[in-house]
Amino acid sequence: MSRSRLTAWALLLGLCVTALVTATAGSKAGLCTPHPDGACDALVRTLSLRMGIVAGVATVLVLLMVAGLLRMVALDEERRSRPDPSD
Secondary structure, X not given: OOHHHHHHHXXXXXXXXXXHHHHHHHXXXXXXXXXXXXXXXXXXXXXXXXXXXXXXXXXXXXXXXXXXXXXXXXXHHHHXXXXXXXX
């Protein structure tokens, strides 16, 4: 898989995680006690958006780190399979 395709998949998955976490956490806004100013609802919505963004960014970072580690392992195995030129 090419680097750009892998990055695109990681970003797409991160976006999906962001949307899912934001929607799930934002659905709890109705649990606030009713106030005329709606400060509690606004607070819950902004916190759920922030939590969703952080979860999405963390997902992308972890996926790219795993891809890098897999590439490093593959290159190390390839290096080990080649004969040593000093022999």
